[in-house]
Amino acid sequence: MRSQVVIIGGGPSGLLLGQLLHRKGIDAVVLERKTRDYVLGRIRAGVLETGLVTLMREAGVADRMDAESIVHDGTVIAYGEDQFRVDFVETTGESVVVYGQTELTRDLYDAREACGAKTLFEVDNVVINGADSDAPYVTFTHEGSEKRIDCDFIAGCDGFHGVSRQTIPLTVRTEYEKVYPFGWLGLLSDTPPVHEELIYSNSERGFALCSQRSWTRSRYYIQCSLSDHAEDWSDQMFWDELRRRLPAETAAKLVTGPSIEKSIAPLRSFVTEPMRWGRLFLCGDAAHIVPPTGAKGLNTAASDIHYLYHGLMQFYEEKDSEGIDRYSEKALARIWKAERFSWNTTMMLHRFPDMNGFDLKMQRADLEFLRDNADAQRVFATNYVGLPF
Ligand code: RFL
């Protein structure tokens, strides 16, 4: 079998690239290790930057997103009983939208099926061959037999635990990592959000985030210990702890209900360089991870897809390899800035186990500077709404 592009991983990165290429007549097969239902069962991102929204429109899959997403013009930052708002529109002229990664992924799968693009689910033993040659191919097991696809290019969109990054020899690859000493326990419930905008809260009991998926569905997170297990947290324990981490006025308004999903995510900053090896290109979580505090993970994946898609089109339509040759450099330049923002926001809003009195004063000074300084708010908002591609 032959395909111009093989995309490893059917998460949002792989599906978005597949759809953009399909619209331009480039054939790209997607290989996904899990089932569609499994991928759609993972509750993840909720905040989309304009760059990602624009790409979804370019891919022709934005109708439901445009109808159902909620525009957010600002966010609330709370610390103890104090809180303030950062207005994105006033400071940057831009906003973000709230639309679940699950819904975005579903729209991409539906579009893929509707146009007859090929996705192979439950593939196993994916091996990338000849990535540094002019004749790369991918082998894998599917429905009990060994398969091979020859191609021009391979997009490694297989997330943090995928095979693509590992294919790049250690002599070529450098990894940068910071692991944080806590996780986020998330809860999804069919209850109205406590506030119309997101609330990021730094409390003495640890971080909390009030987010949402719609007017009737809420997503809440609390900072937890890495040794915690989601099943040990009853819904009641979660709601009680969340209330303690919010200003009293907000806590009093919280509407609780049974959880639909509860899970713990560890927090990590990670970047691998370079993001290209020969004809293999890494995209999204396969190449970089941010702690979710800045809502940047899915959005950085989208900027990778933007650069790779345009590079591939320049190659196929103009026989010019400049775009793919500069892919890694362009993608990384933007990623490091998103890494800095996500790290910085994580440091400002969480309680670290080893914090002393001085560290707490520094955190408070950071928060109060942001509260009181219009330039600091503009810098925060510029990063939150997303840097240009
Ligand atoms: P994914 O979504 O991990 O998809 C990779 C896919 O590859 C498959 N796979 C393989 N397939 C074939 N062969 C193999 N060997 C394979 N190995 C793996 C996997 O099954 C999977 O389907 O990566 P992708 O597409 O790069 O997308 C990245 C995003 O999922 C991620 O960055 C975001 O979810 C991060 N994130 C957030 N990002 C935002 O922009 N805004 C947010 O508000 C936000 N909130 C979050 C988040 C991530 C979270 N968690 C759980 C880590 C909140 C949380 C709690």
Ligand code: PHB
């Ligand atoms: C979410 O809704 O899942 C979400 C929102 C904002 C973040 C992280 C996660 O910073």
